[in-house]
Amino acid sequence: MIEPDRGSLCEVLHRTYDDQVCSIARTLEVVGERWTILILRDAFLGVRRFDDFQRSLGVSRGILASRLDRLCEEGILERRRYRESPERFEYRLTEKGRDLWPVLMSLVNWGDTYEAEHGPPKLFFHRECGGELTDRLTCAKCGEDLTVRDVEWRPGPGAKRAAA
Amino acid sequence: MIEPDRGSLCEVLHRTYDDQVCSIARTLEVVGERWTILILRDAFLGVRRFDDFQRSLGVSRGILASRLDRLCEEGILERRRYRESPERFEYRLTEKGRDLWPVLMSLVNWGDTYEAEHGPPKLFFHRECGGELTDRLTCAKCGEDLTVRDVEWRPGPGAKRAAA
Numbered sequence: 001m002i003e004p005d006r007g008s009l010c011e012v013l014h015r016t017y018d019d020q021v022c023s024i025a026r027t028l029e030v031v032g033e034r035w036t037i038l039i040l041r042d043a044f045l046g047v048r049r050f051d052d053f054q055r056s057l058g059v060s061r062g063i064l065a066s067r068l069d070r071l072c073e074e075g076i077l078e079r080r081r082y083r084e085s086p087e088r089f090e091y092r093l094t095e096k097g098r099d100l101w102p103v104l105m106s107l108v109n110w111g112d113t114y115e116a117e118h119g120p121p122k123l124f125f126h127r128e129c130g131g132e133l134t135d136r137l138t139c140a141k142c143g144e145d146l147t148v149r150d151v152e153w154r155p156g157p158g159a160k161r162a163a164a
Numbered sequence: 165m166i167e168p169d170r171g172s173l174c175e176v177l178h179r180t181y182d183d184q185v186c187s188i189a190r191t192l193e194v195v196g197e198r199w200t201i202l203i204l205r206d207a208f209l210g211v212r213r214f215d216d217f218q219r220s221l222g223v224s225r226g227i228l229a230s231r232l233d234r235l236c237e238e239g240i241l242e243r244r245r246y247r248e249s250p251e252r253f254e255y256r257l258t259e260k261g262r263d264l265w266p267v268l269m270s271l272v273n274w275g276d277t278y279e280a281e282h283g284p285p286k287l288f289f290h291r292e293c294g295g296e297l298t299d300r301l302t303c304a305k306c307g308e309d310l311t312v313r314d315v316e317w318r319p320g321p322g323a324k325r326a327a328a
Binding site for chain 1: 188189191196198201202205260263264268269270271272273275276278280284285286299300301302309322
């Protein structure tokens with residue numbers, strides 16, 4: 001059944017699908033896989049080494065290796081040798097990777113609001129003045145726009161061990 | 165091989181994995197599937213009807229139906245009857261759904277920066293004063309914190325049809 005407004009809507013949709021909307025689709029091409037987001041989450045928390053990612057995520061070594069390779073190919077992580085003999089590498093966020101911080105924080109904020117029945121598991125603060133991080137990624141106290149480097153965290157009311 | 169700092173790092177990681185980090189993992193449980201994010205993208209662009217989602221996304225009707233059902237179960241979309249005979253339904257974002265706007269916009273922003281070689285396909289503006297939407301979701305002109313309802317968009321330099 002043809003809806004009265006379908007013609008115009010579909011025209012909009014097709015234009016949309018062809019062009020405007022693809023910044024989301026393209027981003028998902030790169031980071032839109034569950035393990036990839038969780039690897040990035042760990043990287044933002046300071047994890048750098050293969051075995052530590054593996055232990056944190058409980059993912060198979062094969063999947064982890066392929067996701068890390070993909071993130072390096074995309075320039076989101078950088079593989080750096082930190083020991084010569086035996087040769088050892090670690091994975092660090094590049095600037096392109098650090099720029100994903102707002103994506104991760106927007107997931108955190110929504111999850112804190114709707115999926116954290118005991119309250120936020122983590123609270124984020126401006127390292128310099130101690131003000132809380134707002135959902136606009138600014139400091140609630142001094143108003144500054146914050147980046148990942150400006151922010152530290154403490155366990156919140158939803159943190160299991162902190163509550164125990 | 166045991167790294168000198170592994171013990172303490174793993175302690176942190178385990179605490180982290182148990183509690184702090186799960187707002188991301190929990191959010192991904194709900195919206196962390198490619199089609200789900202693209203359905204939400206379309207919903208934010210005003211798509212409401214099954215056939216229009218299907219046409220926009222090119223996804224199978226079965227997958228679309230299951231994703232829409234899941235989004236309704238999670239309270240992110242609401243199924244509303246808009247015609248009685250024959251009975252027809254549409255899907256609308258709830259408040260919980262609209263609160264995912266920052267997630268979508270953070271994906272747009274990153275994609276615009278790194279994956280849009282011809283520039284942003286879409287530009288977003290404060291409906292009231294015409295100021296550009298910043299990556300903090302504020303208005304570049306009047307400084308107001310903006311929500312999805314305050315924002316309109318126009319094709320940007322990366323919009324294929326606009327450039328054609």
